Amino acid sequence: xxxxxxxxxxxxxxxxxxxxxxxxxxxxxxxxxxxxxxxxxxxxxxxxxxxxxxxxxxxxxxxxxxxxxxxxxxxxxxxxxxxxxxxxxxxxxxxxxxxxxxxxxxxxxxxxxxxxxxxxxxxxxxxxxxxxxxxxxxxxxxxxxxxxxxxxxxxxxxxxxxxxxxxxxxxxxxxxxxxxxxxxxxxxxxxxxxxxxxxxxxxxxxxxxxxxxxxxxxxx
Amino acid sequence: xxxxxxxxxxxxxxxxxxxxxxxxxxxxxxxxxxxxxxxxxxxxxxxxxxxxxxxxxxxxxxxxxxxxxxxxxxxxxxxxxxxxxxxxxxxxxxxxxxxxxxxxxxxxxxxxxxxxxxxxxxxxxxxxxxxxxxxxxxxxxxxxxxxxxxxxxxxxxxxxxxxxxxxxxxxxxxxxxxxxxxxxxxxxxxxxxxxxxxxxxxxxxxxxxxxxxxxxxxxx
Numbered sequence: 001x002x003x004x005x006x007x008x009x010x011x012x013x014x015x016x017x018x019x020x021x022x023x024x025x026x027x028x029x030x031x032x033x034x035x036x037x038x039x040x041x042x043x044x045x046x047x048x049x050x051x052x053x054x055x056x057x058x059x060x061x062x063x064x065x066x067x068x069x070x071x072x073x074x075x076x077x078x079x080x081x082x083x084x085x086x087x088x089x090x091x092x093x094x095x096x097x098x099x100x101x102x103x104x105x106x107x108x109x110x111x112x113x114x115x116x117x118x119x120x121x122x123x124x125x126x127x128x129x130x131x132x133x134x135x136x137x138x139x140x141x142x143x144x145x146x147x148x149x150x151x152x153x154x155x156x157x158x159x160x161x162x163x164x165x166x167x168x169x170x171x172x173x174x175x176x177x178x179x180x181x182x183x184x185x186x187x188x189x190x191x192x193x194x195x196x197x198x199x200x201x202x203x204x205x206x207x208x209x210x211x212x213x214x215x216x217x218x219x220x
Numbered sequence: 221x222x223x224x225x226x227x228x229x230x231x232x233x234x235x236x237x238x239x240x241x242x243x244x245x246x247x248x249x250x251x252x253x254x255x256x257x258x259x260x261x262x263x264x265x266x267x268x269x270x271x272x273x274x275x276x277x278x279x280x281x282x283x284x285x286x287x288x289x290x291x292x293x294x295x296x297x298x299x300x301x302x303x304x305x306x307x308x309x310x311x312x313x314x315x316x317x318x319x320x321x322x323x324x325x326x327x328x329x330x331x332x333x334x335x336x337x338x339x340x341x342x343x344x345x346x347x348x349x350x351x352x353x354x355x356x357x358x359x360x361x362x363x364x365x366x367x368x369x370x371x372x373x374x375x376x377x378x379x380x381x382x383x384x385x386x387x388x389x390x391x392x393x394x395x396x397x398x399x400x401x402x403x404x405x406x407x408x409x410x411x412x413x414x415x416x417x418x419x420x421x422x423x424x425x426x427x428x429x430x431x432x433x434x435x436x437x438x439x440x
Contacts (some may be wrong), residue, residue, distance in 0.1 A: 014272045022272060043427035045233050050235045052242060058278065059335035069357065070327035078355055081319065089320045100309045108328050115279035117335065133300055138290065178348065210252050 019116035023057050025216040027113035029106075029138065030206065032035065033125045033185060034148030035177045036163055037155035039068050039194040039202070040122040043148060047203040048120055054207075056216055058118040061105060066123075070108065094176055095206050099130050106134030108141055118215070126176045128183040141213065147188040154195045243277050244440050245436040247333035249358065250324075250426065252346045253405060256383055257375035259414040259422070260342040263368060267423040268340055273428075276436055278338040281325060286343075290328065293406040296438050313394055319350050326354030333362055338435070346396045348403040361433065366426065374415045393414035409421030415426045 011066075020026050030047070032040040041062050053059040070078060074090030091097045102125050112119035125131050136142040155177065156164040167175035174180040190209050192202045210216045224297050232282045240246050250267070252260040271278040288296060294310030303311075311317045322345050332339035347350050355363040375397065376384040387395035394400040410429050430436045 014269050017292075022275065023277075037406065042353070042379065049234050052238065055242065057243070057335075059331070061236065061331070065310070065331060065334070070324060082355075085316055085319065088316060091329075096305055096308060103301070103309075104290060104324075108331065110289065111279070111281070111285060111328065112332075114285070115277075115337065119335070139355070 012065060016114060016116065021093050023116045025056050025116075025118070026214075027116040027133075028142050028144055028210075028215050029109040029113050029119045029120060029121065030146060030210075031109070031118070031125070031131065032122045032146050032187075033131060034150060034194070035152060035155045035182055036124055036175075037121055037158045037160060038148040038150035039192075039199065040124075042199050043194065043202045043206075044120040044122040045190065046199040047206050050200075050203050051118060051216075054216070056118060057116065058120055059112055059121055060097070060120045060122065061109060061122060062122040063110075066105060066108075095127075098127070101128075102130040102134060103175045109134075110138060110142075113138070115199045118210075124176050124182070126180065126182045128185065131185065141215075144190070144209070144213075145185050145188040146190045146192060147185045149184070149193045150194045222275075222329050228299065231294060236241045236334060236336065243330060243336045245276050245336075245338070247336040247340065247364050248364055248430075248432075248435050249333050249339045250364045250366060250430075251329070251345070251351065251354070251356075252340070252366050252368055253408075254370060254414070255372060255375045255402055256344055257378045257380060258368040258370035259412075260368045261290075262419050263414065263426075264342040265413065266419040270420075270423050270427060271436075272354040272363075274436070275337060277336065278340055279332055280340045280342065281329060281332075283341040286325060288341060289389040291324055292402045313345075318347070322347075322350040322354060326357060329354075330357055330362075333358070333377045338402070338430075344402070346395050346400065346402045348405065351405065364410070364433075365405050365408040367405045368412050368414045369404070370414045380433060 032044055034040050044060050048058050048060050056218060065161065065216045071091050073092060074086040074180040077086040077090050091101055102123065103122055105123060109121050110120050163172060163175065164178065167178040184201060190206065192205060194202060252264055254260050264280050264282065268278050268280050293312060293313050294306040297306040297310050311321050322343065325341055325343060329341050330340040351365060379385060383392060383395065384390045384398065387398040396402050410426065412425060414422060
C-alpha cells in the first residue's frame with residue numbers, strides 16, 4: 001500500500017451521543033429482577049411492544065434468547081463444539097455459573113445500551129452482589145433496576161412451567177425461593193407490584209419513569 | 221392476584237419484521253475477517269459512520285468493547301469476581317478459548333441482528349470452522365462474511381500495535397499469520413482489497429452489497 005493511502009486510515013467512530021440523537025432517546029439497561037413466575041418477562045415484552053409503538057428502539061434479553069446460545073449449557077454446546085468444549089464452557093446452575101450467566105448478560109446489555117438501545121433484561125438474577133457488579137460496569141443512570149415484587153405464594157400459584165411443583169417435590173434443586181435464596185434489591189430504581197396490576201399498567205409505570213429521567217422524550 | 225387480572229398475562233412480542241419496518245432496514249451480521257492490521261476495525265468503523273449518516277442502525281463489535289467485558293481474560297475478571305472465577309471463566313488464546321471467543325461474539329451479533337440492527341464484527345477469527353459454525357446459527361442471508369484481504373507483508377509493515385515485531389521476536393506466541401494459521405474464507409460474500417483502497421471506498425463497496433441484497437433501501 002502507498003503512503004498516501006495510508007494517511008487516510010484513521011478511525012471514524014460514531015459517538016454515543018450522535019447515536020442517541022439519531023434515535024431520539026438514550027440507551028440504557030432496564031434490569032428486571034424477581035422470582036420465577038413474578039412476571040418479569042411478560043412486563044419486559046409488554047414494555048418492548050409499547051416502546052416500539054412509540055418509536056423507541058428496545059430489545060429484550062431473556063432466557064428464551066440467551067440460554068440457547070450465548071449462555072448455553074453443556075447439552076446445547078455438545079453437538080456443534082464437542083464434549084471437551086461443552087464441559088469447559090457450558091453454563092450450569094452452580095453459584096459461580098449463575099454469576100457468570102449474569103455477568104455476560106450485563107456485558108451484552110451494556111453493548112446494546114452503548115449502541116443507543118434500551119435493553120430490557122428479564123432474569124431472576126437472585127443475588128444482590130451479581131446485580132450490583134453489573135451496575136458498577138455502567139454509567140450513572142444507565143442501569144435501571146426494577147424489582148418485580150410478586151409474593152412467592154402468588155408465583156407458586158401461577159407456576160406457568162410447573163417448576164415450583166417440581167422444586168417442592170425435590171425434582172429440581174437450588175430453585176430460587178424454595179431451596180435457594182432470592183435477595184431483593186435494597187435500592188431499586190423502581191418496584192412493580194406485579195400481583196395487583198396488569199402488565200400494561202406496569203409497563204406504563206416504567207415508561208413514566210423513563211420519561212421523568214429524560215431517557216425518552218415526553219412526547220416520544 | 222385475582223383471576224381476571226391473570227387472564228391479561230399474555231405475551232406481546234414484537235416480531236422481527238415489525239422491528240425492521242420501524243427501522244426501515246433489515247438486521248444482519250457483517251462479519252469482517254482478516255489478519256491483524258488488515259484494516260477490519262477501520263473499515264467497520266468507517267462503515268458504521270456512513271450507515272449512521274444514512275439513518276441505518278448499526279453497531280460495531282470489536283476487541284475494544286468485547287475483550288474488556290464479555291470475553292475478558294482472567295486478569296480483567298480477577299478484581300471483581302475473585303481468582304477461582306477468573307480462572308474458570310477468563311478467556312485466553314488457546315484454540316478452544318478462541319473458539320469460545322468467536323462463539324460468544326456470534327451469539328451477541330445474532331442478538332443485535334434479531335433486534336433489527338446491522339452488527340459489524342471486526343475480529344481476526346482465523347479459523348474457518350469457527351466462522352462457519354456462527355454462520356449456521358443464522359438465517360440464510362443474515363451472515364455476511366467479508367474477507368479483508370490484505371497481504372501479510374502489508375499488515376506487517378503497518379503493524380500499528382507492534383504485535384508482528386513481537387511475534388517475530390518470539391515475544392508473542394501463536395500469533396496469526398506468523399506461528400498460527402489464518403484460514404481465508406472459501407466462499408465469502410465479499411472480498412475487500414484493503415491494501416489498495418481507502419476505508420471510505422471499501423465501506424461504499426459494502427453499502428453497495430447491502431443495497432443489492434435488499435438489506436438497506438437504495439435510497440436509505
